Amino acid sequence: MTGTRIGVVSLCLLLVASSAGAAEKVSVSWHPSKPRLGDVAWLHVQDVAETATVEGSVNERPLTFFPYAGGHAALVGMDLDMKPGALQWRVGVVESGREPRTARGTLSIRRREFSVQRLTLPPTMVELDPETERRAVAEGQQLATLYRTITPERLWRGKFTKPVGTPADGTGFGARRIINGLPRAPHSGIDYSAPRGTPVVAANSGRVALVAEFFFPGRLVVLDHGLGLYTLYFHLDATSLAEGVLVERGQTLGTVGTTGRATGPHLHFGALVGAARIDPATLLGLSLLD
Numbered sequence: 175m176t177g178t179r180i181g182v183v184s185l186c187l188l189l190v191a192s193s194a195g196a197a198e199k200v201s202v203s204w205h206p207s208k209p210r211l212g213d214v215a216w217l218h219v220q221d222v223a224e225t226a227t228v229e230g231s232v233n234e235r236p237l238t239f240f241p242y243a244g245g246h247a248a249l250v251g252m253d254l255d256m257k258p259g260a261l262q263w264r265v266g267v268v269e270s271g272r273e274p275r276t277a278r279g280t281l282s283i284r285r286r287e288f289s290v291q292r293l294t295l296p297p298t299m300v301e302l303d304p305e306t307e308r309r310a311v312a313e314g315q316q317l318a319t320l321y322r323t324i325t326p327e328r329l330w331r332g333k334f335t336k337p338v339g340t341p342a343d344g345t346g347f348g349a350r351r352i353i354n355g356l357p358r359a360p361h362s363g364i365d366y367s368a369p370r371g372t373p374v375v376a377a378n379s380g381r382v383a384l385v386a387e388f389f390f391p392g393r394l395v396v397l398d399h400g401l402g403l404y405t406l407y408f409h410l411d412a413t414s415l416a417e418g419v420l421v422e423r424g425q426t427l428g429t430v431g432t433t434g435r436a437t438g439p440h441l442h443f444g445a446l447v448g449a450a451r452i453d454p455a456t457l458l459g460l461s462l463l464d
């Protein structure tokens with residue numbers, strides 16, 4: 175499945191916050207300090223009480239904070255199609271018994287080279303008749319609306335786990351696709367080749383937000399991990415989950431298949447933060463752990 179729009183373990187760079195007006199400064203660090211396109215990054219606002227109100231934005235897009243390690247943190251997704259360059263960020267903290275504190279700065283986003291994939295598919299999976307085209311567009315819009323929905327509670331904890339037990343890593347994130355000779359939308363997840371019937375497990379705890387059978391993704395499960403973070407599991411052979419139920423990390427969601435637009439049995443694993451399409455491999459390497 176494809177769509178449009180930053181997490182690797184890296185250095186902790188303490189950015190010096192410039193104060194606005196007479197307000198006190200607050201310490202903010204970004205991880206990694208120089209994210210790439212497709213990374214999930216996070217910022218840590220240090221020395222802030224759990225009960226404090228923390229708000230902020232990146233390029234005017236609001237951030238969703240949660241208490242973390244003696245302060246607050248927020249995830250930020252760097253969409254695979256965003257422009258590399260400088261992002262402006264801002265954080266404000268209101269805490270009882272203290273003056274309001276602020277910080278602002280610039281984060282530079284590095285470019286990343288994506289591979290080019292040339293695929294040959296049956297024409298019926300590429301040149302859609304008008305009715306199928308309408309269906310695929312409506313399904314894409316339903317997914318886009320879901321990804322923009324921010325559940326206020328944080329449902330994930332600790333490390334994200336690989337969704338299939340295969341030894342190989344998932345491949346193909348951001349690949350520029352040329353299908354039957356024509357350029358198409360970039361590949362917004364990673365693919366794990368695995369035999370049909372291989373169990374697919376939840377990368378972390380969350381709520382089942384969608385179980386459906388869509389034209390391109392086939393039989394699919396979308397997990398809502400809260401605070402705008404979603405993981406996607408496409409081309410499933412089978413799933414017995416119901417929407418709305420809570421799942422634990424490692425719980426079976428279904429099995430690998432070839433449903434939807436797939437050339438062979440594989441799991442397409444995707445991830446979004448604030449509707450930004452991120453490389454799920456960077457989510458698996460997220461350095462924010464608790």
Ligand SMILES: [Zn+2]
Pocket residue numbers: 175361363364365441442443
């Ligand atoms: Zn895929």
